[in-house]
Amino acid sequence: MARVVKTKVEIEGRVHEETVVIEGEELTPWEEGHDFRVVGKSVNRIDARERVTGAARYTYDMHPAGMLYAAVLRSPHPHARIVAVDTSRAAALPGVRAALSSANAPDIKWYSGHSKLFDSMVRFVGEEVAAVAADDMETVRDALKLMDVKYEVLPFITDMREASRPGALQIHPRGNVLKGDGGREGDLYSRGDPIAAFKSADIVVEATYSTSTQLHNSLETHGSVVMWEGDELTVWESTQYIYGVRSRVADALGMPVSKVRVICEYMGGGFGSKGQTLKQPIIAALLSKEAGRPVKLMLNRTEENTLSGNRGETIQKLKVGAMNDGTLVAIDLETLYGVGAYGGWAGAVGGPAKELYKCANVRTLTLGVRTNLGSHAAFRAPGYVEGTFALESALDEICDRLGMDPVEFRRKNYAEGDQTSDLGYTSKYLLESYDKVLELSGIGRENKLPAKGELGANGNWKRGIGIASQTWSGGGGPPAHALVRVNPDGTVEIMAGTQDIGTGTKTTLSQIAAEELGVPLESISFRAGDTQKGPFGPASWGSITTPSMGPAVRAAAADARNQLLEIASFFMEVPASTLVLQDGIVTIEGRPESRRPLKKILDEVGDYMVTGKGFRGPNPTQPLRTWGAQLAEVEVNMETGQVRLVRIAAAHDVGRVINPKGLASQFYGGILQGMGFGLTEERIVDARSGHVLNADLEEYKVPTIVDTPEMRVAGINRADTLANHVGAKGAGEPPIIPTAAAIANAIFNATGVRVTALPITPRRMLEALKANREEGKNAHV
Amino acid sequence: MSADRVDFGEKVSLALTVNGKDYNVAVPVRRTLLDTLREDLNLTGTKKVCDMGHCGACTVLRDGVPVLSCLTLAVACEGAEFTTIEGLSGPDGELTVLQQAFIDCDGLQCGFCTPGQIMAGTALLKENPHPTVDEIRAGMAGNLCRCGAYQGIIDAVQQAANSAASK
Numbered sequence: 039m040a041r042v043v044k045t046k047v048e049i050e051g052r053v054h055e056e057t058v059v060i061e062g063e064e065l066t067p068w069e070e071g072h073d074f075r076v077v078g079k080s081v082n083r084i085d086a087r088e089r090v091t092g093a094a095r096y097t098y099d100m101h102p103a104g105m106l107y108a109a110v111l112r113s114p115h116p117h118a119r120i121v122a123v124d125t126s127r128a129a130a131l132p133g134v135r136a137a138l139s140s141a142n143a144p145d146i147k148w149y150s151g152h153s154k155l156f157d158s159m160v161r162f163v164g165e166e167v168a169a170v171a172a173d174d175m176e177t178v179r180d181a182l183k184l185m186d187v188k189y190e191v192l193p194f195i196t197d198m199r200e201a202s203r204p205g206a207l208q209i210h211p212r213g214n215v216l217k218g219d220g221g222r223e224g225d226l227y228s229r230g231d232p233i234a235a236f237k238s239a240d241i242v243v244e245a246t247y248s249t250s251t252q253l254h255n256s257l258e259t260h261g262s263v264v265m266w267e268g269d270e271l272t273v274w275e276s277t278q279y280i281y282g283v284r285s286r287v288a289d290a291l292g293m294p295v296s297k298v299r300v301i302c303e304y305m306g307g308g309f310g311s312k313g314q315t316l317k318q319p320i321i322a323a324l325l326s327k328e329a330g331r332p333v334k335l336m337l338n339r340t341e342e343n344t345l346s347g348n349r350g351e352t353i354q355k356l357k358v359g360a361m362n363d364g365t366l367v368a369i370d371l372e373t374l375y376g377v378g379a380y381g382g383w384a385g386a387v388g389g390p391a392k393e394l395y396k397c398a399n400v401r402t403l404t405l406g407v408r409t410n411l412g413s414h415a416a417f418r419a420p421g422y423v424e425g426t427f428a429l430e431s432a433l434d435e436i437c438d439r440l441g442m443d444p445v446e447f448r449r450k451n452y453a454e455g456d457q458t459s460d461l462g463y464t465s466k467y468l469l470e471s472y473d474k475v476l477e478l479s480g481i482g483r484e485n486k487l488p489a490k491g492e493l494g495a496n497g498n499w500k501r502g503i504g505i506a507s508q509t510w511s512g513g514g515g516p517p518a519h520a521l522v523r524v525n526p527d528g529t530v531e532i533m534a535g536t537q538d539i540g541t542g543t544k545t546t547l548s549q550i551a552a553e554e555l556g557v558p559l560e561s562i563s564f565r566a567g568d569t570q571k572g573p574f575g576p577a578s579w580g581s582i583t584t585p586s587m588g589p590a591v592r593a594a595a596a597d598a599r600n601q602l603l604e605i606a607s608f609f610m611e612v613p614a615s616t617l618v619l620q621d622g623i624v625t626i627e628g629r630p631e632s633r634r635p636l637k638k639i640l641d642e643v644g645d646y647m648v649t650g651k652g653f654r655g656p657n658p659t660q661p662l663r664t665w666g667a668q669l670a671e672v673e674v675n676m677e678t679g680q681v682r683l684v685r686i687a688a689a690h691d692v693g694r695v696i697n698p699k700g701l702a703s704q705f706y707g708g709i710l711q712g713m714g715f716g717l718t719e720e721r722i723v724d725a726r727s728g729h730v731l732n733a734d735l736e737e738y739k740v741p742t743i744v745d746t747p748e749m750r751v752a753g754i755n756r757a758d759t760l761a762n763h764v765g766a767k768g769a770g771e772p773p774i775i776p777t778a779a780a781i782a783n784a785i786f787n788a789t790g791v792r793v794t795a796l797p798i799t800p801r802r803m804l805e806a807l808k809a810n811r812e813e814g815k816n817a818h819v
Numbered sequence: 820m821s822a823d824r825v826d827f828g829e830k831v832s833l834a835l836t837v838n839g840k841d842y843n844v845a846v847p848v849r850r851t852l853l854d855t856l857r858e859d860l861n862l863t864g865t866k867k868v869c870d871m872g873h874c875g876a877c878t879v880l881r882d883g884v885p886v887l888s889c890l891t892l893a894v895a896c897e898g899a900e901f902t903t904i905e906g907l908s909g910p911d912g913e914l915t916v917l918q919q920a921f922i923d924c925d926g927l928q929c930g931f932c933t934p935g936q937i938m939a940g941t942a943l944l945k946e947n948p949h950p951t952v953d954e955i956r957a958g959m960a961g962n963l964c965r966c967g968a969y970q971g972i973i974d975a976v977q978q979a980a981n982s983a984a985s986k
Contacts, residue, residue, distance in 0.1 A: 086922040089930030090914065090937060092864015092904035099863035132828075175854065176847045257868045257876060257931040257965050306866075306931030307965050339869045540929025540966055703925050703968060710967030735873040735963060743959045746969040 045656035047515035049580040050771075051386025051421055058516040064655045065589070065596055067759035068694070075620070076552045076559055078755075080699035084545045084564065085304075085538070094304040097276040100263040102332040106135050108171040108325050109178045109335070110318070111185045112345075113160035116410035116728025117194035117209060120158045120167060120187060128170055128184040133177035135329035139168035139185075143324060146290045148317065149380045152211055155290070155317055160189075161209060161379035162410050163728045164345040166317055171325040171333050194410035196725050198351065198376040202407045209379070209410055216377065216384060216406035223405060227388055229457065230399030235368035239359030243435045247356060247428035249778075249796045251376065251721040252349035252714070253733075254417055255740055258306020260346045261336030262319035264326045272299045273319050278312040278539050279577035284569050286315035291323060303567040305539045309711070310416035311347040312539070313579040343733035347415025348721060350376040350406075352387055354428040359399075364442050366451045368399040371428070375421075377406045378413035385414075385421025390429045393663065394509045396453040410728055416579060418711060419771035422510055423778065427716075427796060430506040430779035434786060443486040444505050444783070445472055448667075456661040464658055464760035467691035468507065468665040471754060474689035475505070478750040479669045487669075490787055499673040501684075502788025506668055506779035512692065512768030513662030513761055514586030518654035519573035522551060522594040524602060526645055528622060528637035530555065530562045532594070536575030536587050537567040541770055542700035543583050547591045549696055550764060554595035556619035557636070581664065581768025584696065588764040590654045598650025605648075606639050658760050664772045666690030668709070670780035674788045676807065679800035683713050683781055685748035693767035694757040705751035705773040712777025714741045717797050835896050837862065838906025846893045853877045853888035855896075856903060864904035864934050868963075875962035876935040878942075879903045885942040904934035907941065917941055917979040926975035928966030936962050940976045949980055 040059050047056045068077070088094040125137035140156040148155055156166055170181040194209065195201045201214045208214055218225045236242055256276075263274040271293065275283045280300040288295045305312070322335040337346060352375050359368035369391045375384035388402025404421075417423075437444045452469060455462045473483040481487065481503075493501040521533040532551050538544040544564035552559045565571045576586050599619055606624045607614035616627050624639060626632040640646070668688045674681050688705050695701050718739035722731045732738040751773075757765030778796055785803070786792050791810045795802055830845040837860060844859045853870070856862045856879070865888060868876035872890040879888045880902040907915050917940050920926070927933045936959065943950060943958035950958060955976045964972065 082922050083925065083927075086925075086927065086930075087914070089927055089933050090904075090918040090921045091908055091912075092862075092934050094930055095863065096866075096931065098867065099857075101858075101861065101863070174847065174858075176849050255965050257866070257874070257929070257963070259868075305929060307929040309965070339871065540931075542928075699925050703928055703966075703971065706970050707928060707967035710969065711965075734871055735869045736871070740963055740965060741967065741969075742963060743969040743972060744956045746956070746973070749970060 043656050045515060047657060048511040048513060049582065050416055051389045051511065056516060058656060060655060061653045065593055065763045067763040068757065068765055069759060070757045074553060076549045077696055081545060081549060081559060081697055083542055084548055096258055096304045096306050097261055097263060097274045097302065098258055098306070098336055100274045100334070102263065102265045105263070105332040105334055106171040106173060106329055107175045107178050108169060108322055108333050109182060110166050110321065111168040111182050112341070113163060113165045113167050115160065115189055115191050116163050116196065117192040118160050118189040119192065120160065121190050122188040123168055124186040125168055127186060128181040131177065131181050131184060133173040134170060134181050135173070135331065136171040136325040137168065138321060138324055146320065150382060153380070155320060162345070162412050164341060164412055166321070169321045169325060171329050194728055196409050196411055196723050196728055198374055198407040198409050199353065201409050202374055202405060210408045214408045225384065225404045227392060228401045232368045232370050232399040232401045235399035236357065236359045239367050240362040241436060241439055242357060242359045243432050244357045245432060245794055247354045247431060247794045249352045249424045249427060251351045252417060252719050253343050253721055253738055254309045254311040254347060255343065255735065255738065256307035256309060256311060259337040259339065259342040260312060260316050260318065262322045263332065263334045264319060264322045265332040266326055270297045270299070271323055272301065274301045275319055276305055276312060277302050278308040278537065278579055280537055280567060280569050281535055281574055282577055283315050283319060287319050287323065290320045300569045301567060302537050305537060308539050309418050310420065310579060313577050314347065314415055316346060339735065340733045343738060344730050345412040347417070348412065349417035349420060350378070350381065350385060350414035352424045354387065356428045356432050358432045358436060360436050362440065364440055364447050364450050366395055366397045369397050371402045373404045375404055375406050376414065377408055378411045379408060380413040381406065381408070385424060387421045387425040389422050390425040390509065392458055393456070394429065394507060395451040396457070411723060418708070418774045419510055422775050423712065423715060426506060426508060426775050427779045427782060430776065431782050431792065431794065434504065434783040435792060438490065445476065445487060448472065448507055459661055461660050464660045464662045465693070465756065465758040466663065466665055467754045467756050471665055471667045471689040471691055474752055474754060475667045475669045475687045478687035478689060478752060488787070490790055493788065498675050498677045500676055500788040501671070501673050502784045502786065503669060503671045504780045504783025504787050506776035506783060508666045508690070508772055508775040510581065510664045510772050510775055511662065512581035512585065512664040512772065513657060514582030514768060515657045516654040517574055518576050518586040518590045520587065520590040520594040520652045521573060522555065522598040522650040524598050524648040526640050526647065528561065528640055530557055532562060532564045532591060533572045534566050534575050534587060534591065535569060535572035536583060537578055539578045541578065541583065541704060542697060543578065543587070546584055546696045546700060547587055550588050550592050551595040554592045555599050557622045561622060581770045581772065583768070584766045585762050585768055586654050588766055589762045590652045592652065592764055594650040594652025596650070597652060598648050601648045601650065602636065605643060609639055609642055610634065660760060662761050662767065664690065664692050664767050666772050666776065668776045668780045670777070670784045672781055672784040672788060674785055674803065679803035679807065681717055681785060681798055681803060683717070683747040686777070686780070688749070688751045688773055689754060690769070690772045691754040691756065692769040692772060693761060694765035695753040695755040696766055698753070701753050701769055702751050704769050706749055708773025709749055709777050710741045710746065712774040713745070713781065715796060716778030716781045718799065720797050831894050833893060833897055835898065836900040838902060848894055850893045851889050852891040852893050852896055855893040856888060862903050862905055866931055866934055868931065875939060876932050878935040878938040878962065880938060880942060883945065885939055904937060907937065915941070916982050917944065917975065920975035920978040924971040924974035924978060925968070926971035927968050932962060932964045936964065936972055943976065944980060948983060950976065
């Protein structure tokens, strides 16, 4: 019996109400202490073999017969009007099979209707101008050089401070600053009376923090391979959201969704950037239609790093007030957030200020600012990574002034419940995270952190330690669906419209299915990443996949198991309620000698295939959050300004842990990307031309194996049975959030110098050391 | 190839051996070994990530020595012998100790850098069967992994070295 309910779902700091269809009764939760056989055990990835032998076929590897290659001609100007575009010389080149531009492309709206697939106005270097498909890549490159485009070059802005000022050149029809609720500029949040609270505070810390634009640099670039068969279109797409691509492509091309099939069985990294659908699958589909042959259109590395999204830069003016006993009383945060030319939302930079600690008086204002640069996109915990750096730096400053241990300060300002709603959380194990991280680091849960300078130096290298905490959503929600098929030979297939983007989704969900169904993990095959094989699954973003898909898969497995036991009951001549299915064997409860392998029972019913169906139920009313803390130990070279992250401990409350091995990998990966954000990663733009100068993997510094610190990580592993009946919360984003903040605080602990701009490159470190010396000199005069 | 002027549209006939199999292909003179492997020989296990020699994802073994196939012109490979990721496992599909170690140590997430990592690790262990952790870091430094699987990669190379030593 289907019924319709409304439920709140939070994705990356933005809450919306979802109207969902509920298909039946919810399962009872796996309680704390449940006796698991597969869940909670470390297992290898079920698709690892394909990935270590080169057999895994990614979008980039697809090659349907007769396939053409394609590429896009992109604007070399950050702001220009296209006066004329002529593709005829390119189209005449032997081997060219199709060419597309505003002159012949259909009128497809883009960027919420403010632009088109090929528009006459371009607003950043890299925006689409024309496209071509040809027999081979060499011909494609030659054809791009034969495109004739006349631009009227317009003035532009790359500096978001300049763009945000009144009277600035307006680069977008809706203005330079994003509008929030009620048409007001920015997202404003306020509680209590911060102005009065700052007046009565014993101590006030005020500073401006800035963070740089971080590039996702997924190793597989965004791209598509498309193939028409009659009026049906297959799109292989490197995406975090096959169903999202399906709707977007169908909508753009005016097709019913049933005629579009989207496939992404293996995916080479996304980190948020592939939740969106860029223009290339639609451009490829149009070229393919014209040429009558399949088309591959992959971005190259330069394109990937110019236009496929980024973590927007921030400038954060932060003021924090506290009492002498360490009670936090007021936070005020004003943020400029760079969204590029077409970004439609700003990262929730104010989130940590609102939720991480108990504080009665808080005001946050975030202004999303447009510039003539590539648009931002979600990047692993957007907003929270940036906001946590500023907030945790300021709190560390307060601890230093008060002479208070940073962990004691954080424990003291622990928030029992959600201060934005006055409701209790579904679960919160932040205090346990502090204990665990102190234990992992070797400091011990009863001990204080070393005082400033206490760890001393080794030659020019000063050593220090710093802590930072984290909160984030990660509860997921409906809609999410799955099917579990049990074949006549006893093998099991999970059919789900989710996708495994490298996080181990297929493995985690197979563990859940094996547990509920009562079959060995090895008997399960997981069919994900194909809209024709699995029912709707949500995007792999917002740390929602395990808590959304996990319950759906478990419910489908329970449905299949119940049907199997009904069948077994007929042949074993006892009620189904007395039967147990475990490790693929059916037993009458309390009678071990009655055991019959599932396969033998299924043999009796011939080619009958059991299909179990499962859905994700509505969310609880209580807010759900993930929590955690990281403790970083660094060395700072006082002569060169180099910073080394020597070791780091991480403990996060992400609910029940399904696969500890997979969870550790998520934590390692988050820490390394957080370290890159904190120390090395920075998009560099030439303000005179609007070009990205380091749109590659050499000058843009992602962490390498040489930079890898010693990492000790743990999940707190307490089931959240209010969140969903599997008890798991999301784990993808929490581990990136506190890393840069912990590193910055460790640098302060080592040197006594606060660096307020990320990344903390040797140049920034030296400048801060120098400024500190001069300040000290002046103070003594 | 002796002519002074090269016609970019010209295709050149090329003989090379990949994973023990002899191939004769006609390739455009501008084509890289990477594109030849992937597009002409359908050996798509070797990945294209940066196409500029920065990331190591396209690493293959040329006469046993690791090379970046994106920086190698196909026409410069006449008569050479290559091993790619598809050529590592045995005739019945049995994995090398290093491949198995990558699985056991979870030395991968999305897996896109993995073929290049495993080729680099294979070459490293051939040259230095018992590397220290620092030698592993130095030997694998040219292979980037954006998911951050480096800890598992270090563990995998160590495990492979140890299991080879115990045999």
